[in-house]
Amino acid sequence: MRYGENVLPARRVPSLPIVFLRSLRDPFTAVLAALALVSTLVAAWATASVIAVLVVVSCALRAAGEHRADRSAAGLRELVASTATVLRRATAEAAPASREIPVGEVVPGDVVRLAPGDLVPADLRLLRATGLTMHQAALTGESAPVAKYPVDEPSARSAPPVARASPAEARAYDRGAQECPVESAYALDDQDLDRPEGCDQDFDRPEVCFQGSSVASGSGTGVVIATGADTRFARADRLPEHDRRTTAFDRSVHGVSWILIRFMLLTPPLVLMANAALRGRGLETLPFAVAVAVGLTPEMLPVIVTTTLARGASALARERRVIVKRLPALHDLGAVDVVCLDKTGTLTQDRPVLDRALDASGTPDDSVLHWAAVNSLWTVRLAELPSADALDEALLDAAEERFAEGLDALEYDAVAALPFDPVRRLSTAVLATPHRLGHHTLVVKGAVEDVLERCLLTDDERARTTELADRLAADGLRVLAVALAERPATGRPFTAQDERGLTLKGLVALRDATADTAAAALAALADRGIEVKVLTGDHPGTAARACRDLGLAPGHVVTAASFDALDDTELAELADSSTVFARCSPAHKARLVRVLRERGHVTGFVGDGVNDLPALRASDVAICPPEAVDVARETADVVLAARDLTSLDHAVVAGRASAAGIAGYLRITLSSNLGNVIAMLTAGLLLPFLPMLPSQVLVQNLCFDAAQLAFAYERPRAAALRLPLALRPREVLASVTGFGVLNAAADLATFAVLVWAVSDTRAQPAFHAGWFTENLLTQALVMVLLRTGRGGGIPTTAGVLALTGLLLPLTPLGPLIGMAALPLAYYPLLALVLALYAAALRRGARLARRTGTP
Ligand SMILES: Nc1ncnc2c1ncn2[C@@H]1O[C@H](COP(=O)(O)OP(=O)(O)OP(=O)(O)O)[C@@H](O)[C@H]1O
Numbered sequence: 001m002r003y004g005e006n007v008l009p010a011r012r013v014p015s016l017p018i019v020f021l022r023s024l025r026d027p028f029t030a031v032l033a034a035l036a037l038v039s040t041l042v043a044a045w046a047t048a049s050v051i052a053v054l055v056v057v058s059c060a061l062r063a064a065g066e067h068r069a070d071r072s073a074a075g076l077r078e079l080v081a082s083t084a085t086v087l088r089r090a091t092a093e094a095a096p097a098s099r100e101i102p103v104g105e106v107v108p109g110d111v112v113r114l115a116p117g118d119l120v121p122a123d124l125r126l127l128r129a130t131g132l133t134m135h136q137a138a139l140t141g142e143s144a145p146v147a148k149y150p151v152d153e154p155s156a157r158s159a160p161p162v163a164r165a166s167p168a169e170a171r172a173y174d175r176g177a178q179e180c181p182v183e184s185a186y187a188l189d190d191q192d193l194d195r196p197e198g199c200d201q202d203f204d205r206p207e208v209c210f211q212g213s214s215v216a217s218g219s220g221t222g223v224v225i226a227t228g229a230d231t232r233f234a235r236a237d238r239l240p241e242h243d244r245r246t247t248a249f250d251r252s253v254h255g256v257s258w259i260l261i262r263f264m265l266l267t268p269p270l271v272l273m274a275n276a277a278l279r280g281r282g283l284e285t286l287p288f289a290v291a292v293a294v295g296l297t298p299e300m301l302p303v304i305v306t307t308t309l310a311r312g313a314s315a316l317a318r319e320r321r322v323i324v325k326r327l328p329a330l331h332d333l334g335a336v337d338v339v340c341l342d343k344t345g346t347l348t349q350d351r352p353v354l355d356r357a358l359d360a361s362g363t364p365d366d367s368v369l370h371w372a373a374v375n376s377l378w379t380v381r382l383a384e385l386p387s388a389d390a391l392d393e394a395l396l397d398a399a400e401e402r403f404a405e406g407l408d409a410l411e412y413d414a415v416a417a418l419p420f421d422p423v424r425r426l427s428t429a430v431l432a433t434p435h436r437l438g439h440h441t442l443v444v445k446g447a448v449e450d451v452l453e454r455c456l457l458t459d460d461e462r463a464r465t466t467e468l469a470d471r472l473a474a475d476g477l478r479v480l481a482v483a484l485a486e487r488p489a490t491g492r493p494f495t496a497q498d499e500r501g502l503t504l505k506g507l508v509a510l511r512d513a514t515a516d517t518a519a520a521a522l523a524a525l526a527d528r529g530i531e532v533k534v535l536t537g538d539h540p541g542t543a544a545r546a547c548r549d550l551g552l553a554p555g556h557v558v559t560a561a562s563f564d565a566l567d568d569t570e571l572a573e574l575a576d577s578s579t580v581f582a583r584c585s586p587a588h589k590a591r592l593v594r595v596l597r598e599r600g601h602v603t604g605f606v607g608d609g610v611n612d613l614p615a616l617r618a619s620d621v622a623i624c625p626p627e628a629v630d631v632a633r634e635t636a637d638v639v640l641a642a643r644d645l646t647s648l649d650h651a652v653v654a655g656r657a658s659a660a661g662i663a664g665y666l667r668i669t670l671s672s673n674l675g676n677v678i679a680m681l682t683a684g685l686l687l688p689f690l691p692m693l694p695s696q697v698l699v700q701n702l703c704f705d706a707a708q709l710a711f712a713y714e715r716p717r718a719a720a721l722r723l724p725l726a727l728r729p730r731e732v733l734a735s736v737t738g739f740g741v742l743n744a745a746a747d748l749a750t751f752a753v754l755v756w757a758v759s760d761t762r763a764q765p766a767f768h769a770g771w772f773t774e775n776l777l778t779q780a781l782v783m784v785l786l787r788t789g790r791g792g793g794i795p796t797t798a799g800v801l802a803l804t805g806l807l808l809p810l811t812p813l814g815p816l817i818g819m820a821a822l823p824l825a826y827y828p829l830l831a832l833v834l835a836l837y838a839a840a841l842r843r844g845a846r847l848a849r850r851t852g853t854p
Helices: 016-024 027-041 045-079 167-171 174-178 200-204 248-277 283-296 300-318 328-335 366-382 390-402 406-410 448-452 457-476 520-529 540-549 568-577 585-600 612-620 630-635 646-686 694-713 728-759 764-783 794-810 828-852
Strands: 082-089 098-104 113-114 123-136 214-225 340-341 351-359 414-421 426-432 439-447 477-488 503-511 531-535 581-582 604-606 621-624
Touching: 016 045, 027 045, 027 248, 027 283, 045 300, 045 646, 045 694, 082 123, 113 123, 123 414, 167 439, 214 612, 214 630, 248 283, 248 328, 248 728, 283 646, 300 328, 300 646, 300 694, 328 621, 328 646, 340 585, 340 828, 351 366, 351 390, 351 646, 366 390, 366 406, 366 414, 366 426, 366 439, 366 477, 366 503, 390 406, 390 503, 439 448, 448 457, 448 477, 448 503, 448 520, 457 477, 457 503, 457 540, 503 540, 520 531, 520 646, 531 540, 531 585, 540 581, 581 585, 585 612, 585 646, 604 612, 612 621, 612 630, 621 630, 646 694, 646 728, 694 764, 694 794, 728 764, 728 828, 764 794, 764 828
Parallel strands: 340 531, 340 604, 531 581, 604 621
Antiparallel strands: 082 098, 082 113, 113 214, 123 214, 214 414, 351 503, 414 426, 426 439, 439 477, 477 503
């Protein structure tokens, strides 16, 4: 292949060595490496080597897990990858035809068609455009859509953003495919290939659509000028930081990690100072201080997190056909307590059929359908949309059926079109008025309020039409108003300003059935303690009726215009207490999601259209059905199973299972580690010698870490799946501190036993062995008694850990790391301490379950 595959270099799955090197950048690893360095500097070779082993083992495990996860995520992404619509000839003689091809197969010279919601598959120079606006936020950071239009001279940047087709172009539409100058290709000229270098202002070029951007509205046709690594996106050395919001995962797992890292960094100086002040010890305690800090680290956290999430995601894909594209999103799904959904295409099928066409007085009138269909036909044709949107398609189907001449009844000489745009909620076609030379007819259709606002009507007429539309909407119908206007032909391009002083023609009402699985899905979400909110661009009446039909009480429906004046705090309150929000623009939907998140809700958003894009980006978890437009699928973290909204419930359950696994691991590891650290510090100050040698602390750590890998294979209990599971660092740490203190009490009781049993406190090796054994036994107990799930072989693993604790000091390895056999009298007393500890742990775990503490 001459140009290679059209894939961004960054999109390729990184190789194992690269993933390994990347895992070294983990903050825990960095701190461990720093501690190993400190140990090396003071020639504490044993400590340094054990830490190095810990680092290598945890990084290798993590890299293997991540590499597997990356590969399977790439495989899963592939399943929902977007395609591009190109014009190609099958053979050199054949006529060019429009076809969908994988984005990777796009080559320079291909002619690509763009429609709302499409991702730009490569860098394109526009040949034609109609009302085309692009989201370029990924390239420029600018969130408002920018207009794109072809210019004769690529350098002529002052051309206005027109939404116009020349009459010749319009008439030639049907011949367009035959005339299109393609082979697989369009003859690229030097100017195309001479792409300007370097400066970001390239992105301002109106005639070029850049890979990395997506179509906000309108349509266009362009020739590919660069693919893969040659695109401006791939070559840009400075792109704006992708402002991915901080998600629930960042706040919980990362939040806990950073608190721990601060503790780890503080521990060595504190241990040194305390030992110096109270025991007069000097730098010789440094290896011990380092070991204590290492003892606090949950080294396996990244491994457990990656493995748990990757296993959850691949099971979800296999069993439920739900694709999780960004692994931490699975954890976030478990924490979601509010799900916002758009209505059309998510709760309804988005396969509307015409119900009736009425004039302004409510009398059936086929001419209203005629003009609505004329608008649909010409906005779709002139905009060269690869496919009509569902409302337009329904109107065209109805017209074909209703009028004897079928679609021929709609043939006019069309001049221009302003395609539908979810912000304006209108579409306009401009026709050469038949038999009136020099006059144009504007045919406007759209949301009732927006069309009426542009019509010449008395207050009475306006009120009557609004009432009629409300009645139709309350019946669950989707209502569009149709209006006309005649204008003298001026030769200047048509703009939105021309849609004024219209004459109302009437209303068309369409029926859209609710999605088959929507009612069951809403009930399942409510059962799981998730609040559902509907955010739609549609009429409040239609939205309320659809919700009622699905068993969701709409309450008072809030319209977007009514909350524009509210500040964020007021809106957050309103958003919290209301269920349905109608007439929302894309920005309204995003604002609602944002204020809900700022109020502390973990918010998922399910949407399928371009109008949902800002809200998808603003949410904690962006979710879409597989039929969603390209850019929604690209933005989404989770793509649901085809036509099955109940798969959202399965995804939530899988999310809660992973979050519960991670929470369980954190509680067990951290409480155990914290207990050990508190006990060691206290004992260190009371004893004339170190309570454990650094190498012993680290070996014990290694054994515990290895045992904990079992947590990645645990299944949660049903109780853990009942409610949203948000890990809040403060709550996690409070519960960890409680169990940690309990653990430290058991350790210190053992310390007392040891002082008694190993009567000669100078018999350090026996003392160390006693404490080593007790530590691993208490850790085994914690694993069994504090776990929140089932399976995963935890009891067996805990058994092996306990045996290691009992037997290791007796093996040749014992003396090697400074341990000796213990007197037999120690064991019954140790059993007593453990029994008391187990009883206290049970009570604590019951209490934590009752109070819902993680
Ligand atoms: N092709 C179209 N031509 C003219 N008007 C349209 C067209 N499509 C939608 N509308 C009008 O614009 C309104 C808003 O459309 P938008 O696509 O933003 O949301 P929606 O499809 O109604 O609902 P949701 O936000 O739930 O997907 C619609 O309710 C309808 O009145």
